Amino acid sequence: MLKYWRILLLVIMVSASLLAIGLKPQYTGVQVAYVYSDSPAKGTVQQGMIISEVNGKLVQNSEEWDALVKNYTGDIKLKVNKNEYKFHVNNSELGVGIEVNDIDRFNLDFGLDIKGGTRIILRPKENASAQMLDQVIGTLQTRANIYGLREIRFLPIRGIGGDYYVQIEASGVGREIVDTLLSKQGNFEAKITKPVYMSGGKGTLDLGDNKYTIEYAGNETITVANQTLKLNGTFVLDDVTFEFVNITSSGDIILFGSAYRGDDIELVYTDAQHSGIMPGKNYFEFYFGILVSEKGASRFAKITSGIPSQLDLNSGDYYLKDCRILLFLDNQLVSDLRISSNLGGKAYTTPQITGSRETRETALEEKLKLQTILRSGALPVSLETVSVGVVSPTLGGGFMNSIALAMGLAALVVMGVIFARYRKLSVSLPIAAVGFSEVVIILGIAANSDAFIWGPVLILNIILIALAWWKKYEIDPTAWIGAVLIPMFGLLLTWTIDLPVISGIIATLGVGVDSMIVIADETLSRKAGEERKMVYTIRDKIKRAFFIIFGSASTIIAAMVPLMAIGIGFVRGFAITTIIGVLVGVLVTRPAYAEIVEVGTNREKPHKEKHKDGPKENTDK
């Protein structure tokens, strides 16, 4: 057996690939999709691990998981990858801080164009550094998690010119969510309208302990604290930024005072006591509270001090006169509220955000989006959408079937052409089988979490080539390199199977078949005179065949390398698959095929030699 060590290597690597594609360490449980940075399990539980039990109870799918851990507090026991871990959960809002998915059937990661979904590419509007991009992705991930988007992936992409992009891939997420939730920069600002009543061209800006005089200098210009301002000008007094926004018809000055910004928000309330939906006349109003910092609260006190109260005749309540709190998100007004008169001049730490929508669902959605953006914080740069791809998920099953059908038909055609040429099943059948094994190995390398398979295979391969060398079987450096390199690829590489990758597989198959034809051809086309020392000659010819094979393989790899540098995933998947496929072909399957052909011809030799004109000669004429 050891004599045919290259065939053995192929068998080992095909089996390993089948295991890498299909074998799972565990089939019951849920797969960890994301661990929050403030989760008690951070650092212990990692993405991709399998959680099978919660407090001794079996978890089968993500719904069961959600039911078990939602708003959980106290000690929690998790069985992760068959090990027990105990964590203490003290934040009921965060819970255990782990997002999970159901376990996939195969270890293959299928692309959106196969399973359906949305691919969106965002570009920072300003120049962004790699660190900023990481920050962007962290914030986006947090938003996705808070909002409850499952199976969403964020990838940083670097273009040739050093510009950065963020690629979002998600199933079941539309562009709308990206535009209204994810790509929003999330700059939050609460501004309060501050009226300054003027008489005789003078008025007092009351900021609690300090009072400043404002003078009207005519021509929409005011002077305050030795500064002269035009309309829409800004000035800072007592740590509060003011904007001069209006002069009323009665000559009073209206200022905007900035009370809170995004970094003043310490907590966004999501519990039923502080947040909810109220039905209105023909709309639904949502509300939720936020907790702001002491600094923000004291700015609120300064701005609202010294403003007279006014009775609202409809409700009978007193409100501050001409004074409203306006909340802006990315310079868009999201909430506009009057301020109750008893809050005037007080350090108010729990302002409310409200808004209304036509239906209950849209109101809930809007509330959740705002809460999500405020909780996740602002992105360091603003983003713009530069590409959107939406694929309907119906492609899935039918698509895989037609791919299989196409592959099957292609295999039949290839076998037919080769059979027509050589009239030997012993040549055409192995070409189909070896071609198929090539596809399996490529998929086996692309499979994820397969280290526990490729690791032992690497060792097994090294033992096998060492034994073959020890027993003085033929030396073949190409196959040696393959035996070591391919399992290493298996260990290190994982990529998504999408349409370009499938095209790459088809392309390599074509090249593979071409090379096998060259081998078959060189081996079978012998002159009668060479028949005596045939084994030597076949080896010699296979060597020559390998010159052609190496030549074409290296040119293809050379042509594919520049594609790897093209920024966006599409072509890269094609290029990497083709390169790996060509390497698998040259280093593993072709040495094995050469050996198969060699074995086949040697077997035929003894009884064919009795006839002086074997049918093989026909092939050369």
Added chain:
Amino acid sequence: MKFDHKYLLIIPVVIFLVSVAILVNQYAQTGELFKRSIELKGGMVITINTQERLDTAAIEAALKNKFQPINVREIRSFRGYGTVIETSSDLKSDDIIAEIKALGFDTSDNSVDSIGPSLGASFWSQTQIAIIAAFVLMGIVVFILFRTFVPSTAVIISAVCDIFMTLAFMQLFGIELSLAGLAAILMLIGYSVDTDIMLTSRLLKESEDKTLNDKLRHAVKTGLTMTFTSIGALIPLLLLNISPVITQIATVLLIGLAFDIMNTWLTNYAILKWYCEKRGMA
């Protein structure tokens, strides 16, 4: 056979010149060497998949009132019919789909692809760099393999011919170059060089006791088997119409392989034979 092989070169040279003329004409008319798909220039494509055929003319007429620019065409796929709406990436896909739905068509199975013009331009410049870099690298590898000027150049020339002729053919039949097509073009370099290397090594490296014609006959048999298996494998992919990506790759490769038969056995062979005769090898 007293036939001067140099005359063989006339056919590929004429076709090559025609191809260049087509591309130059295209450039003169549109300012671009060839038509690019939206991936490479920016824009939006909405595909609506249905079992029955939709009235593309009616859809186009209805959409033209509200949306500009718009172009509606139909494709066949293994799942039935696809109505393809091409427009600018500034418009909202949901609005257009809603409009078609309002016409009474089933739009539930739809897909949208939108590329901003700046990203499209960036793809395009990267694509051009990739093609040139691929060629340079391929050329270096070929030169290292043969280490002789004429045979290496012959291999490269026939690859260049394959690509120019394929691109020109695509223009004639209105096939736009997309990222998938680009991948296919680069793949074509591989397939093209494959048979050329085989031919060259057979003619130059095979044992001395065969005549050039014997070697050629042997090489033609191998080479045609290689090319026909590839063509044979691509035809089911094309006929099944699995997805636009795979269809484009299969189409471009099929066109390219057909040209490759000519460029390997006329262009490359004629140059090699002239080279062998000069060196007294024939």
